[in-house]
Amino acid sequence: MTRGTPDLKVEALGAQVAVRLPLDAVEQAREAWRWCLATFDREADSALDLTNRPDLEPGQVQEHLSRELTLRAINHQRGQRLMVHAACVVSPTSGRGLVLVGESGAGKTTAAIHLCSNGFRYVTDETVALDDAHHALLYRKPLSMVEATQSRFKAQRAPETLGMSVAERSPQVGAMVLLARDPTCTAPSLEPVSLIDALADLIPQTSSLVVLPTPLTRLVDLANAAGGVQRLRYREIGDTTELLRVATDRSEPTCSSASVAGPRPSAPHEQLPPGAVIRADFHEACTDEDDVLVLIGDTPVRLAGIGATIWKLALEPQQLDDLVAGCVAAHGKVPEAEQRVRRVRQAMLDFGVLCAGPTVPVRG
Numbered sequence: 001m002t003r004g005t006p007d008l009k010v011e012a013l014g015a016q017v018a019v020r021l022p023l024d025a026v027e028q029a030r031e032a033w034r035w036c037l038a039t040f041d042r043e044a045d046s047a048l049d050l051t052n053r054p055d056l057e058p059g060q061v062q063e064h065l066s067r068e069l070t071l072r073a074i075n076h077q078r079g080q081r082l083m084v085h086a087a088c089v090v091s092p093t094s095g096r097g098l099v100l101v102g103e104s105g106a107g108k109t110t111a112a113i114h115l116c117s118n119g120f121r122y123v124t125d126e127t128v129a130l131d132d133a134h135h136a137l138l139y140r141k142p143l144s145m146v147e148a149t150q151s152r153f154k155a156q157r158a159p160e161t162l163g164m165s166v167a168e169r170s171p172q173v174g175a176m177v178l179l180a181r182d183p184t185c186t187a188p189s190l191e192p193v194s195l196i197d198a199l200a201d202l203i204p205q206t207s208s209l210v211v212l213p214t215p216l217t218r219l220v221d222l223a224n225a226a227g228g229v230q231r232l233r234y235r236e237i238g239d240t241t242e243l244l245r246v247a248t249d250r251s252e253p254t255c256s257s258a259s260v261a262g263p264r265p266s267a268p269h270e271q272l273p274p275g276a277v278i279r280a281d282f283h284e285a286c287t288d289e290d291d292v293l294v295l296i297g298d299t300p301v302r303l304a305g306i307g308a309t310i311w312k313l314a315l316e317p318q319q320l321d322d323l324v325a326g327c328v329a330a331h332g333k334v335p336e337a338e339q340r341v342r343r344v345r346q347a348m349l350d351f352g353v354l355c356a357g358p359t360v361p362v363r364g
Contacts, residue, residue, distance in 0.1 A: 006047070011038035012069045013129045013139050015076030018044035019069075020051050025061045032062065032156040035140035035166060036069075046072055063153045066144060070126055073139065079211040081129040081137070082218045086205065087112040088128045088136045090167045092119035094249040096174025097136050099128055099226070101205050106179045107237065109143050114237045115244065116164035123167045127207065134225045135170045175248040176226035178202075180233050188234035188243055195220065195258050196291040196302060198229035203300045210298050216284035217260045227251030258288035264315075272356060276317035277345060280355040285311070294353055301353055306331065306344045314354055320345070 006018035007026045010033055021029055030037070048068055050056065056064055077083060086101040087108040098120070102108050109125045116122040124139035131137070142156035159166050178193065178201055193201070202219055209215045223229050230247065234240050262284050272278060283295040292303040292311050303311050306327050310318075313326045324341045334340065348354040 006044070008033065009038045009040060009044065010036050010069055011040070012036055012073035012141070013077050013081075013127065013137055015046065015073045016040045016042075016044045017069060017072055018047045019065070020047075020049045021065070022051055022061060025050075025065075028062060029065060029156075032142035032158050033069075034158055045076060048072070057153075059151045059153045062156045063144065066142060066156050070141070073129075074127060074207045077129050077137075078208040081131060082209070082212065082222060083207040084128045084130070084202065084205055085126070085207065086128045087125040088123035088171070088173075089115045089120040090123060090171045091174065091245055091248040092121070093245065094174060095171060096248050096251075097123065097171030098244055098248040099136070099173055099176045100179055100232075101176065101202060102179035103205060107181050108179065109145070111179065111237045111240075113143065113162050113164060115241060116159065116166075117162070118241050119165070119245070120241075121165045121167040122159045123171060130173065130222060134173045134222055136173060138167060138170055140166055173222065173226050175244075175251045176223065176229050177244070177247075178229060178231045180231050181235070181237075182233050183235055185233050185235040188232065188240045190230040190232055190243060190247055193229045193231050194291075195223060195228075195256050195288045196286065196293050198223055199286060199293050200300050200302055202229070203295070203298075210283055210295065214260075214262070214284060216286050216293070216295055220256070220258060220260055220286060224256055225253050227254050228256075256288065258286050260284055260286045272317050273319070275319050277314060277323075277349065277354045277356045278317045279311065279314045280352050282353075287312070296352055301351055303348075303353070306341060307348060307353075310341070310345060310348060311353065 007021050008019040008029060010017045010019055016038055050061055084101060086099050088097050088099050089112055090097055100108050100111050112125040122140060123136050125143055126141060129137040142158050144154040145157050147155045199219055212218055263282055285292055285294040290308055292308045294301045309327050309330045310323055313323055324338050327341050328337055
């Protein structure tokens with residue numbers, strides 16, 4: 001090998017990365033990443049050189065390589081594809097994709113290993129990148145495993161070494177499931193999740209969501225395409241194989257009653273009438289029946305009851321009396337209505353959901 005020649009060329013979610021490794025790590029990495037090896041002739045999108053990293057302990061190189069490649073893959077698709085921290089597997093009977101969403105440690109890798117050792121086929125266990133037609137891009141990376149060894153670092157195992165079948169093409173999503181392992185669960189079940197609840201759970205598990213032009217619209221479209229989001233309650237993933245296969249095969253796209261809207265131009269806050277409040281800047285907001293979820297920066301804020309009503313009214317500048325009248329009309333007369341509206345309004349100001357002119361007396 002000549003100096004500077006990459007030991008591996010890896011394609012990760014479309015990102016082509018030239019990798020150089022310590023000599024004793026090359027063959028292990030080549031075996032672990034065999035499903036992502038590429039033969040591109042053009043210049044790589046980025047280079048990753050781990051040959052001179054004294055900060056990496058023995059045994060840490062493979063784990064670090066996996067983390068770095070995934071970060072570069074995510075950055076490559078940033079602003080282009082909707083990306084969810086999830087596993088994706090393919091149903092053996094319909095060829096449709098099943099997306100398993102969960103935070104780190106929720107059991108995504110364990111679920112992928114079991115399902116793909118029992119008929120399903122492996123797409124990824126880390127990041128699901130979706131196009132506008134809700135096809136999941138193949139990212140058949142090695143699976144990070146905690147093994148009973150003296151190493152403090154996770155082993156990286158190619159899927160076939162774990163007895164897993166591997167997908168040959170990108171599947172279209174057929175079902176989307178939130179993992180909820182429960183040691184007290186007596187029988188596995190799939191429970192429908194309301195759209196607002198689903199968004200609140202999904203948003204923290206996305207990558208670079210707010211860089212997309214219409215982030216909530218993309219998530220709502222995905223949920224609808226999957227027939228709605230469901231929560232899987234289970235004790236052992238081995239009990240869920242047939243339940244998940246049937247759910248993936250039989251789901252039908254749905255059309256929720258939710259509406260998604262982005263901000264519209266409004267007068268500068270300094271020009272608000274004295275005492276008035278209005279919606280603060282936000283990316284998008286989803287309204288589903290009586291609930292609202294507002295995406296402010298990368299933070300989802302859920303509003304219900306009086307909060308949701310105030311949000312709807314605050315499309316235009318609103319005085320306190322206007323808000324009280326609107327809330328009474330929506331929810332009926334309640335004791336201390338003005339005080340309750342005042343408290344909720346102040347909380348929404350504190351959270352950055354509403355804004356007021358700098359000289360507006362909003363407290364008291």
